[in-house]
Amino acid sequence: MIGLVDRALALNPSFARGWYVRGVLRLWASQPDLAIEHVETSLRLSPLERVGSPLAAIGAAHFYKRRFDKAAPKLLLSIQDSPGNPTAHRLLAACYAHMGHLDKARAIVTQLRTITPQVIPNSLALPRNPEYRELLLSGLRLAMDEAE
Numbered sequence: 001m002i003g004l005v006d007r008a009l010a011l012n013p014s015f016a017r018g019w020y021v022r023g024v025l026r027l028w029a030s031q032p033d034l035a036i037e038h039v040e041t042s043l044r045l046s047p048l049e050r051v052g053s054p055l056a057a058i059g060a061a062h063f064y065k066r067r068f069d070k071a072a073p074k075l076l077l078s079i080q081d082s083p084g085n086p087t088a089h090r091l092l093a094a095c096y097a098h099m100g101h102l103d104k105a106r107a108i109v110t111q112l113r114t115i116t117p118q119v120i121p122n123s124l125a126l127p128r129n130p131e132y133r134e135l136l137l138s139g140l141r142l143a144m145d146e147a148e
Contacts, residue, residue: 005021017046072092087121097143120140
């Protein structure tokens, strides 16, 4: 898929959706810095008509790089833009938990439970990278222990 998106962008380097998809694919491929770069390019090309959840993608990339101080504001803005996005809630709760802000993590888990009863996502929604998966799950476990 990365090759197909690369070909599309070679034909049209101003294709904002292509840059966003390229960024998400890089995130899935455990290349968070490239993901941030590509999603930011998408935002520059189309600042008013956002494609997908760019702030959540950038926040996730920072989260997986353990740059929690950069991830939290992006994820919070993502939730404000799309309050029904459970992925952004999960990432923000785990991020706050890893930062030691357990009250904030608990509040986000409470919000998440109004969207879905499933705080821990099913295996298909988890990152493929085992290190990233454990980072997310350990943060959610911390947040849930404090929330119950």
